[in-house]
Amino acid sequence: MAQRIETIAVHGGQKPDPVTKARGVPVWRTSAYNFDSARHGADLFALKELGFIYSRLGDPTGDILEKRLALMEGGAAAVVTASGTAAIHYTALTLAKAGDEIVSASNLYGGTYTMFSVLLKDQGITVKFADVTRPETFRAAITERTRFLYAETIGNPSLDVADIAALAKIAHERRIPLVVDSTFTPPTNYRPIEDGADIVIHSLSKWIGGHGSAIGGAVIDSGRFDWKNSNVPFFTEPDANYHGLRWALDLPEPLAPIAFALRFRTVPLRNLGACLAPDNSWIFLQGAETLALRMERHNENGLAVATWLKRHPKVAWVRYPGLEDDPSHAVASRQFPKGFGGMVVFGLAGADGEAKLASGRAFIDSLSLISHLANVGDTKSLAIHPGTTTHSQLTPAEQVAAGIPPELIRLSVGIEHVDDILEDLGRALEKA
Numbered sequence: 001m002a003q004r005i006e007t008i009a010v011h012g013g014q015k016p017d018p019v020t021k022a023r024g025v026p027v028w029r030t031s032a033y034n035f036d037s038a039r040h041g042a043d044l045f046a047l048k049e050l051g052f053i054y055s056r057l058g059d060p061t062g063d064i065l066e067k068r069l070a071l072m073e074g075g076a077a078a079v080v081t082a083s084g085t086a087a088i089h090y091t092a093l094t095l096a097k098a099g100d101e102i103v104s105a106s107n108l109y110g111g112t113y114t115m116f117s118v119l120l121k122d123q124g125i126t127v128k129f130a131d132v133t134r135p136e137t138f139r140a141a142i143t144e145r146t147r148f149l150y151a152e153t154i155g156n157p158s159l160d161v162a163d164i165a166a167l168a169k170i171a172h173e174r175r176i177p178l179v180v181d182s183t184f185t186p187p188t189n190y191r192p193i194e195d196g197a198d199i200v201i202h203s204l205s206k207w208i209g210g211h212g213s214a215i216g217g218a219v220i221d222s223g224r225f226d227w228k229n230s231n232v233p234f235f236t237e238p239d240a241n242y243h244g245l246r247w248a249l250d251l252p253e254p255l256a257p258i259a260f261a262l263r264f265r266t267v268p269l270r271n272l273g274a275c276l277a278p279d280n281s282w283i284f285l286q287g288a289e290t291l292a293l294r295m296e297r298h299n300e301n302g303l304a305v306a307t308w309l310k311r312h313p314k315v316a317w318v319r320y321p322g323l324e325d326d327p328s329h330a331v332a333s334r335q336f337p338k339g340f341g342g343m344v345v346f347g348l349a350g351a352d353g354e355a356k357l358a359s360g361r362a363f364i365d366s367l368s369l370i371s372h373l374a375n376v377g378d379t380k381s382l383a384i385h386p387g388t389t390t391h392s393q394l395t396p397a398e399q400v401a402a403g404i405p406p407e408l409i410r411l412s413v414g415i416e417h418v419d420d421i422l423e424d425l426g427r428a429l430e431k432a
């Protein structure tokens with residue numbers, strides 16, 4: 001019988017080291033690996049056999065993390081990267097080239113939004129933005145040149161929830177994959193592949209690592225997408241990046257289903273180089289082991305904080321997918337029965353314009369337990385004003401499209417005792 005995710009998070013992908021009998025995961029710090037023979041080296045490069053060559057392409061510590069993440073997400077293979085940002089960029093380059101298009105939700109993490117609207121545009125890839133609350137806007141934006149659909153399960157920071165089954169259906173009608181950034185819904189809360197997502201991305205820097213101690217990213221390949229009959233030419237035409245290989249047609253079974261993960265590793269990761277260091281893979285493995293326990297507390301505290309803020313007279317509005325009157329609640333309660341996570345956003349009551357911004361600044365400056373910084377998914381509670389920080393590269397119109405009113409304050413609710421979090425919020429709201 002398949003193991004449950006709590007067990008996979010502790011054991012997945014690892015057996016005690018056969019040589020030393022070490023029970024914990026060792027860190028293999030080496031740049032390169034010996035070949036058994038000239039033939040063995042050639043076979044590894046030709047993908048006739050999988051194995052370690054050079055740590056930019058993969059290493060045994062990272063391999064355990066990749067296997068564990070793939071098992072936790074219900075996917076077939078995973079590749080880890082130096083950051084979530086690198087995982088997103090390399091996913092785009094694995095699927096699209098100059099002249100191609102992507103249709104993406106507009107409610108994205110600011111760095112991804114800038115990558116899509118400026119950097120990819122400069123590289124010749126056009127990203128068309130759609131409204132995640134209306135999946136039919138994705139359908140309307142697809143053309144013959146669209147290579148994938150993209151959305152965050154819960155958008156950062158609007159917290160609008162993507163209907164993954166609806167987006168997967170639209171993508172598959174047009175024979176393109178659905179790529180999902182599931183950072184805000186780690187796999188103990190939600191597994192998008194079960195609803196039809198084809199590629200799942202994580203910033204490991206957030207809940208999976210969980211302690212705010214390292215930066216990393218991952219892609220998980222579901223192994224289910226039909227690349228052979230797809231509208232993604234990189235998988236059916238000879239690839240000049242890899243001696244003319246046609247990824248969907250020439251790979252031997254059982255590698256064919258994980259063609260995406262293989263192209264990701266051997267083209268952008270190999271040739272652009274943002275690999276994850278073995279030490280950081282080890283840190284993320286430590287985090288993964290306690291993910292299920294931590295998420296229970298994040299889910300509980302997130303709901304408690306959102307409910308408390310909602311009743312506070314100095315708070316004008318609160319967004320949390322777990323609140324019954326939240327616009328995303330219907331989709332969220334279908335997709336996330338285990339809990340809605342630790343992200344809460346809200347706006348202060350009061351006059352509009354500069355006065356509102358000033359009280360937002362006073363609120364943030366008055367926090368003491370809750371750290372003011374640009375991160376989410378830490379055990380510690382965190383707060384920020386995205387409009388002037390993480391999303392400040394967006395124009396005012398783009399901020400509105402991304403669901404960020406100027407007064408929005410973002411909380412990443414940690415695993416401290418909830419009463420201490422509420423006391424800190426209460427004190428800061430009094431001063432705001």
Ligand SMILES: Cc1ncc(COP(=O)(O)O)c(C=O)c1O
Nearest residue numbers: 083084085109156183203205216
């Ligand atoms: C939803 C989401 N995706 C991706 C990223 C980027 O990840 P990283 O910081 O690991 O590059 C972030 C960072 O905040 C994020 O919030």
